[in-house]
Amino acid sequence: MTHATARTRRASAYFTATASLAALLVTGWSNAAFAQDSTQAADSGSTAPSGDDTAAPVQGTSDQPVSDIVVTGVRASLQSAQSIKRNAGQIVDSVVAEDIGKLPDRNVAEALQRITGVQIQRSYGEGSSIAIRGLSQVRTEINGRDVFTANGGRSLSLEDVPSELLAGIDVYKNPSAELIEGGIGGLVNLRTRKPFDFDGFKLSASAGVNYYDLYGKSKPQANLLVSNRWDTGIGEIGILADVAFQKTAFRQDQISSEPFFRLLPSDAEDAAVLAGLGRTGQETYLAHGTGIGQYLGDRRRLGVDVAVQWRPTDTLQFTGEYIRSDYKFQYGDYSFFAYTGDADITPDYTQPFTFDDAGNFRSGTFVNVPINANTSLERRKSVTNDYSLHGVWNPTSDLEVSGDFQYIRANTDGQRSIVILSSTAERFRTSVGNGVPTMFIYGDDDPTNGDGSTTNFDNYRSGGGYLDHIEHSVGTEYAGRFDVKYQLHGGFLRALEGGLRYTDRSAITDSSTYAYYGISTPLPDSLLEVRPFRGELYRGYQDVPVGAVFFNRNTVLDYDATREALAPYVADSQRQALLDGVGYVPSDRNTQGENTYTAYGLVRFGSDDFAVPFDGNLGVRVVKTKVNTSGFQVRTPQVQVGTDNEGNPLYGNGDVVYQPISVDSDYTKALPSLNLTFHLTRELQLRLAASEALSRPSFTQLNPNINIVEYNPTGQRREASSGNPSLRPLTAKQLDASLEYYFASTGMVYGAAFYKKVDGFIANVVDQETYTFGDNSYVYNVSRPVNGDNGTIKGFEVGGNTFFDFLPGIWSGFGVQANFTYVDSKAPSPDAEDNEGNPILVPLEQLSKYSYNLVGIYDRGAISARVAYNWRSKYVVTTRGNGSGNLPIFNAPRGQLDASITYTVNPNFAITVDGINLTDTENRTYYGIESRPQSSVLNDRRVSLTARITY
Known part of the structure; x- marks a missing residue:
């Protein structure tokens, strides 16, 4: 039996067992020993976005009489989310955990994709980042306070946080003055639980296993929450501890065609x-x-939340909290390329070639093509x-x-190392444009009897090299705020x-340049391995080489062992540097400091005597930012290193000089906001909002480091790149309207329209700058991010x-969620060009014009289930892709089906089965137009089994 067949049978057996379990749970539902009216209420957290602990939710307890009717499961989470949306002072959408440790999706970004107007980006099969509108x-x-990942940006990497740690997620689409500034797209508030959310003792624990079918691996997860509160001589005290742990695995298979280059009839070689x-x-x-490309990796998430609450009197309450997010990500990949880059590729004219009607290559054979493994x-x-x-004090009501x-x-901390x-x-023969690209390698020394599978493995023992890169980032912040609210x-x-509000934030990022070490002597068999592809890659795909030879992946996964293994095979002059590992030079460091000073004022108003009752808020937030x-500035002068045979001077690079750069800047912005809600009837309300928001540049974009080299052997214009410490923030003037009809506690329909005018889109542009070495001045093409023109969304x-609910019996448990978003942008794009240098007009990166969610729900008695389909139309991945020949890369339309079913055995014990990417969705990208494909990608389907107890 082949490995592929064995893996396929294991995956099939796993899916069959899972389906059988789900069927057993459904069958057993009708004989459940209890009814929905005796189960425990779902827990939900505070909706206040400003760290206000007074907005605690209403909680159910296990002590409630059997006669009480308590909403649970999916129905409870929808009811809570709907209540938040209906009663908020702004336009808000929420996802609420239906039970402790159970958001509807295991990944925070994937949970957010269910919200109208939110689109997510995926990284190796998991949601990793989002865009709002x-x-x-x-x-x-988190709980209305700053949170960030130290990575040169300003926000939290959503893939870092275990979703089991959260009570809910709120998305604010338009601001009001009391909300902290910083997001022109919107604000995402992750809510955790507090001990005073519960009436007394609370214990919840879960354990589960996740199976990844493409990789053929299983990984564990677990969550434990313990909370209690006591009346003491010094007042009421509550303590909560919540720990969530996840391990996940992933495999991503990718087959790509390289950029398309135009043949110019006016060029003699092209002709x-x-x-x-x-x-x-x-x-x-x-x-x-x-x-x-074949990427095999794993993730590990550890989340900790410890909260202590103290209520010494009825008017005074303190909350102390510690939250830790600890995330590890790693992959080791195999990448096999036949690719000439920008250099010409030579056709084999003896073999047939095909093209489409527009002249785009479809199939053909080429000769003497460089290969990297x-x-x-x-x-x-x-x-x-x-x-x-x-702390919160209520001296009066x-x-x-x-x-x-x-x-x-x-x-x-990050590492990136590549053995080439x-x-x-x-x-080399390939075909593109009709599904997944094909790839065949032929050679005189082919060990596979000339069937076009792969080249002679001996050809890979010498040549190539090693690339090494490390990075380290530290971010800190002190923040304090003081708020007063007075009811009239x-x-x-x-x-x-x-x-x-005051903040003092610092960000220090060290990022080494890539060090390269050439392999000068042949590598031994002990450091090489053969990776099979045909029948193993892309779920049994046949039109690829049988396999290829690579440096051993198990060695590559050990960073120190890789350098030690390669050291004997690099040049003597590089050996010690390789063993020591790449380090940092002064210009590898980007240091940022930022202080903000904020004041806001807000008035809430309303009238029940107006023709249409209304309420709202009007405010302004003024913030001064100092950066x-x-x-x-790294300067490398030109020096004479000798003479040629005719006595002419030869030049090279001299000693590097580091000249410190320090730039101070500040700006003050006033951000007004108005939110109105008209209560047309008890069920129907109209919201209108107008506001201004800002987003500050990332710390990476502000990086002032620049490398200026005088020596110019090519004779072309000298080049350099840098950040721009003078960037100003993006600002957006926003108009929103929302019509919402609430016809039941878990029934609503809504429609919303929005308009944003954004000033200062940031794009990398090339400009000419002059730098002087001694008596000589030179003009450089310098690429920097700059604030561009306005745009509208x-x-x-x-x-x-x-x-x-109007259906009889068990049919009343069925329900549906659905939403659709249309977004159109007229925004300036970076200087995307085609191969001839002509500008290409593209929409905003990562923006799909159309997206929708369709979720089928069942919640009755012991069964709670969802089947969710998410779809988005094509979008621009990047306007100038790395290795794409400066062409924009588009992502084709994509939809994914996920599902889950929970069987509540009794009020204290439940079992959940989840399935992700059940349709085995293929992700495709292309260069500008669909007839120029870029890549076809497959990721794992994931099935999870989780047991949960709650007391």
Whole structure:
């Protein structure tokens, strides 16, 4: 039996067993020993986005009489989310955990994709980042406070946090003055639980296993929450500890065609190629190769939440909390490329070629094509520690005074190392454009009897090299705020609110340049391995080589062992440097410091005597930002290193000089906001909102480091790249309208329209700058991010959810959720060009014009189930892809089906089966137009089995 057949049978057996279990649970439901009216209420957390612990939810307990009717399961989570949306002072959408440790999706980003207007990006099969209404500048918070990953950005990597740690997630799509500034796309607030959320003792524990079918691996997960509260001589005290642990695995198979280059009839060499292809004078584009990628990796998430609450009197309450997010990510991949890059590729004119009607290459054979067989390691470890203390005092029923202090320290360490084996394909045949690309390698020394499978493995023992890169980031922040709220009675004005906030944030990032070490002597068999592809790759795909030879992946996964293993085979002059490992030079460091000073004022108002009752809030948030950026201008002068045979001077690079750079900047912004809600009937309300928001540049974009080299052997214009410490924030003027109809506790329909005018889109542009060495001045083409023109984003959302309670018996447990989003952007794009240098107009990156969610629900008695389909239309991945020949890369439309079913055995014990990517969705990308494919990608289907107890 082959490995592929064995893996397929194991996966089939696993899916069969899972389906059988689900069927057994459904069959057993009708004989459940209890009814929905005797089960425990779902837990939900505070909806207050400002660290306000007073907005605690209503909780059910296991002590409730059997006669009480308590909503549970999916129905409870929808009811809670609907209540948050209906009663909020802004346009808000929420996802609420239906039970402790059970968001509807295991990944935070994937849970957010169910919300109208939210689109997610996936990384190796999992959701990793989001955009709201087309904008990726999204602010992330935990319990209304800052949270971030130390990675040169400003927000939290959503893939870092175990979803079991959360009570719910709220998405604010338009701001009000009391919300912290920083996201023109929106604000995502992750909510954890507090001990005062529960009436007394609470214990919840879960354990599960996740199976990944493409990789053929299983990984564990677990969650434990313990909470209690006591009346003591010094007041009421509550303590909660929540720990969530996940291990996941992934495998991603990818087959790619390389960029398409136009053959120019006016160029003599291109004209000769056109003649050889029989296409003289015809529009013709040739792909410059094909590649295979297979990524095998794992993730580990550890989340900790410890909260202590103290209520010494009825008017005073303190909450201290520690939250830790600890994330590890690693993969080792096999990458096999036949690729010429920007250099010409040589056709084999003796073999047939085909093209489509537009002249795009479809199939053909090429000769003497360079090959790389790479084995690499990528690793990231991110830890965020969040300490907070919140106090609230209510001296009267109308006055609330609160204070909040927070300290965050975040660290990220990363490594990227690649072992490259090089060879040449005597003949290389490929076809693209009709599904997954094909790849065949032919050679005179082919060990596979000439069937076009692969080249002679001996060809890979010499040539190639090793690339080494490390990075380390540290981010810290001190934040404090003070807020006052005063309730008014009997008039148009309902409440007055105001507050102050101060932050002191620093971000230090060290990122080494890639060090390269050439392999100078042949590698031994002990360091090489053969990776099979045909029948193993892409779920049994046949049109690829039988296999290829690579540096041993198990060695690559050990960073130190890789360098030690390679040391004997690199040049003597590089050996010690390789053993020591790559380090940092002064210009590898990007140092940022930022202080913000904020004040806001807000008035809440309303009238029940107006023709249409209404309420709302009007406020302004004024924030001053001071930024200090430091780095280095790296200057490498030209020096004479000798003379040629005729006595002419020869030049090279001299000693590097590091000149410190320090740039201070500041700006003040006033951010007004108005939110109105008109209560047209008891069930129907209209919201109108107008506001201004800002997003600050990332710390990576502000990096001032620049490397200026005088020596110029090519004779072309000198080049350099840098960040821009003078970037100003993006600002957006926003208009929102939402019409919402609530016809049941778990039934609503809504429609929303939005318009954003964004000022200062950031794009990398090339400009000419002059630098001087001694008496000589030179003009350099310098690439920097700059604030560009304005842009507009507009669109609408529609959605709703309901249960079919009017149906008889078990049929009343069925329900549906559905939403649709349309987003259109008129925004400037970076300088995307085609191969001839002509500009290409593309929409905002990562923005799909259309997206929708369709979720089928069942919740009655002991059974709670969902089947969810998420779809989005095509979008621009990047306007200038790395290795794409500066072409934009588009992602084709994509949909994914997920499902889950929970069987509640009794009020204290439940079993859940989840399935992710059940349709085995293929992800496709292409260069500009679909007839120029870029890649076809497959990821794992995942099935999970989880047991959960609650007391």
